[in-house]
Amino acid sequence: MDLNRIVAQSLRVxxxxxxxxxxxxxxxxxxxxxxxxxxxxxxxxxxxxxxAFAGDLTGIVYLGVxxxxxxxxxxxxxSSIYFAAERxxxxxxxxxxxxxxxxxxxxxxxxx
Amino acid sequence: MLVVSPFEVLxxxxxxILAGLVGAVFGLGGGILIIPFLTLVEGVPVxxxxxxxxxxxxxxxxxxxxxxxxxxxxxxxxxxxxxVGTVLGAITGAFVAAFLAPRxxxxxxxxxxxxxxxxxxxxxxxxxxxxxVPDRISRRLRLGGEYFDPATGATSRYEVTNTLRTLSxxxxxxxxxxxxxxxxxxxxxxxxxxxxxxPVKVASATSNFMIGVTAAASASVYFVRGDVQPLLVAxxxxxxxxxxxxxxxxxxxxxxxxxxxxxxxxxxTVSVAMILKGFFPQIVL
Numbered sequence: 001m002d003l004n005r006i007v008a009q010s011l012r013v014x015x016x017x018x019x020x021x022x023x024x025x026x027x028x029x030x031x032x033x034x035x036x037x038x039x040x041x042x043x044x045x046x047x048x049x050x051x052a053f054a055g056d057l058t059g060i061v062y063l064g065v066x067x068x069x070x071x072x073x074x075x076x077x078x079s080s081i082y083f084a085a086e087r088x089x090x091x092x093x094x095x096x097x098x099x100x101x102x103x104x105x106x107x108x109x110x111x112x
Numbered sequence: 113m114l115v116v117s118p119f120e121v122l123x124x125x126x127x128x129i130l131a132g133l134v135g136a137v138f139g140l141g142g143g144i145l146i147i148p149f150l151t152l153v154e155g156v157p158v159x160x161x162x163x164x165x166x167x168x169x170x171x172x173x174x175x176x177x178x179x180x181x182x183x184x185x186x187x188x189x190x191x192x193x194x195x196v197g198t199v200l201g202a203i204t205g206a207f208v209a210a211f212l213a214p215r216x217x218x219x220x221x222x223x224x225x226x227x228x229x230x231x232x233x234x235x236x237x238x239x240x241x242x243x244x245v246p247d248r249i250s251r252r253l254r255l256g257g258e259y260f261d262p263a264t265g266a267t268s269r270y271e272v273t274n275t276l277r278t279l280s281x282x283x284x285x286x287x288x289x290x291x292x293x294x295x296x297x298x299x300x301x302x303x304x305x306x307x308x309x310x311p312v313k314v315a316s317a318t319s320n321f322m323i324g325v326t327a328a329a330s331a332s333v334y335f336v337r338g339d340v341q342p343l344l345v346a347x348x349x350x351x352x353x354x355x356x357x358x359x360x361x362x363x364x365x366x367x368x369x370x371x372x373x374x375x376x377x378x379x380x381t382v383s384v385a386m387i388l389k390g391f392f393p394q395i396v397l
Contacts, residue, residue, distance in 0.1 A: 003188060004181050011178035011324070015171060019353045022346040026121065029343065034118045037343055043336060061342035064349060065167055069331050071174050072324035079192060090253055094192055098325065101199045105206070105329040 003082050007075055014071025021064030028057045073102050116343040120154055125347035127153075128168060132355020136176035137363045138375050139316030141169030141295025141323045142352060144382055156344065163339030166331045168348035169295045173323035175356035180317035183364070187257045187314055190272055190304070191321040194282040198296060198326045201286020206333055212291070219391070221288055225383030228302040232376040239368040240270050240311045249275040259314050263367050270311055278308045282322075290330055295323035298382060301375065312372050313363060 029037065039058055040047055048066060051059025080095035127149050128142075135142035143165040150161035180186045246256055255272035281303045289296035297319040304315035334340060363371065 004184055004186075007188065008178045008182040011174045011181070015175045015178065015353055018171065019350050022349040025342060025346050026350070029121075030118070036115050037341075039338060039341065041338075043338060058342045061346045062340075065331075065335060065340060065345060068167065068170050068174070068349065069328045069335065072170065072328045076192075076195075076325060079188075091189065091192065094196060098192070098195045098199050101203060102325065102329055105199075105203050106332050108203075 003079065006078060006082065010075055010078060011071060014067055014074065018064035018068035018071075021060050021067070025057045025061035025064070028055070028060065032057070073099070073106075076102065114156075114160065114341050114343070116341075121343060121347045124150070124154065124344065125351045128348045128351025129355040129358075131168070131348075132172050132175070132352030132357075133359035133362065134355075134378075135169075135172040135297075135352065136179075136320065136356040136359025137316070137366070137371070138297070138378060139301045139319030139323075140172075140297040141327055142172045142355075143169045143294040144298065146348065147294075148385075150344065159334075159337075159339045160341050160344060163334040163337070164341060164344040164348055165294075166327055166334055167340055167345050168352050169327040170324055170331055171349050172352040172356050173295060173297075173320045173327065175353045176360050177317070177321040177324060179356075179360040180320060183317075185259050185314060185317040186321045187255070187272075187310065187318045188321070189253060190255050190257070190308075190310065191318045193253055193255065193275075194279060194300075194304075194318075195322050195325050197279045197282030198286035198289065198300070198322055199329060201283040201288075202290035202296075202326045202329050203286075205287035205290025206330060208287075208291075219387055221292070222383045222387035224284075224288075224299065225379055225386060228299060229376055229379035229383055231306050232302045232372065232379055235306050236369065236372050236376060239372065240268075240305070240309050244271040244273050244309045246271040247273050247275050257314070259311065261311075261313060261368065262364050268311060270309065270314070272308050272310060274307045274309075278303055281307070286326055289326050295327050297323050298379065302379070305372070312368050312375070316363065316371070 037057055048059055048062045052063040076095055076099045080092055080099055083092035131142035131145040146165040147161050150156040151158055250272045258267055258269040260267045285296035285299035300319045301315045304310045305312045
């Protein structure tokens with residue numbers, strides 16, 4: 001399969017899922033009478049999933065944010081797999097290096 | 113707690129359509145429009161404005177990149193290679209942010225932008241010169257490419273040169289991006305176009321492609337910190353996707369030299385605003 005198509009499709013799906021979740025969140029807000037919205041003090045993927053599946057507005061929008069942030073990172077990961085499968089050493093190395101730095105940033109961001 | 117009215121959400125949504133459009137056409141994330149709008153017009157505190165903006169930068173760039181990659185306008189190899197510089201820079205920027213006076217940074221950024229605007233204006237009559245000789249790294253990594261431009265109806269073959277210098281400037285733009293919470297396309301596009309000799313539309317498309325990754329790294333930091341407010345970010349995530357859909361169609365039809373001229377005008381405006389803000393910090397831009 002062609003790398004252009006894989007990358008384009010994964011980006012498109014990620015962006016659309018996050019936009020739909022945002023719209024869903026905004027609709028819930030409108031149905032609830034445009035009240036004020038609270039943000040959980042402790043943020044973790046587990047907390048966000050629990051809130052989202054309980055139908056909480058913040059949880060649903062945050063799930064969209066997580067999907068969105070994960071989208072370009074997923075794009076780098078899938079590219080490195082593609083280049084490795086093509087035995088293109090230079091680009092497999094480049095994409096794995098970028099992926100490593102991104103995961104490091106995520107980890108240090110989550111830790112700090 | 114931040115109180116947001118339905119009217120504010122609607123106006124953020126409408127403005128984000130414009131930001132998504134401008135971002136898609138010029139290879140930017142759109143943060144340069146969103147941050148001043150949220151702070152100046154909506155009165156949102158700066159950390160929340162930057163937090164919401166950096167998330168919407170990921171949305172604008174990923175949405176427009178999806179179209180450009182499909183159209184084969186994006187130079188995937190060049191983008192992935194330069195990402196080594198932008199991501200390393202963004203992480204460095206996020207770490208050193210605490211030790212630098214923001215005013216000095218803004219003035220330096222403004223000077224860098226004025227330099228970029230000058231070369232963009234000087235080089236406005238030629239989109240990409242013929243007879244470019246690729247350097248060793250460019251040949252080794254097969255960075256050159258070709259693209260079809262519907263506005264001119266021609267398929268053009270281009271080579272990429274000055275690879276190492278472009279990589280270093282990508283590193284600097286990554287640092288700026290990590291420090292200021294923007295995507296960095298405003299430096300990346302002129303650099304790819306004028307230093308690497310990549311056609312401006314390819315530079316814009318490739319910049320959109322790279323920005324998503326750079327901004328995702330910074331966005332996760334702001335998100336974990338709690339600076340991403342759901343009611344600010346939700347209308348942005350929807351609006352920029354609508355704007356980017358219009359913007360990608362617009363770039364397809366616009367002649368390349370007009371894209372360059374408009375980009376130069378945008379650059380000059382932003383650099384004057386940045387320098388003013390550096391000298392007069394009480395102005396929120």
